[in-house]
Amino acid sequence: MNAIIATIATLLSLIFQQCYIARAKGPVTFVVGDDLGWTLDGYPESWTLGKKFYAGDILEFKYDTEDANVVVVDKKDHDDCSVSDTSVFYSSGDDKIQLQFGANYFICSWPLNQCQMGMKVAINATAPPPSLLVH
Incomplete structure (x- = not known):
């Protein structure tokens, strides 16, 4: 039993190290909605759950131009x-937008009811960890 726990702990440690190494190389690109893209099916409002965003990271919005657009807005407009x-x-x-430090708001304004149906996202981008800052 102790061997299993030790093996699991080792695997988790390696996974966390790889995540840290990937982050330490610089900004991360996130595809909004993952494989579903910037669509209502991608659940944009809840897509951010469990993700950590830093200023400088890039959001990639992939969508059909006949069905959507991306608009950077302020909180009120969001x-x-x-x-x-x-x-x-x-x-x-296929828009790539770099996150600014603090609050970032995005909506779809085409067609008009997409945003009201949930095609919007709010992200708070924090300062990058010290390992990402230029020395």
């Missing part, structure tokens, strides 16, 4: 599913 003069629109179908 909550209201609206856009304003300061909103930044993307529509390539």
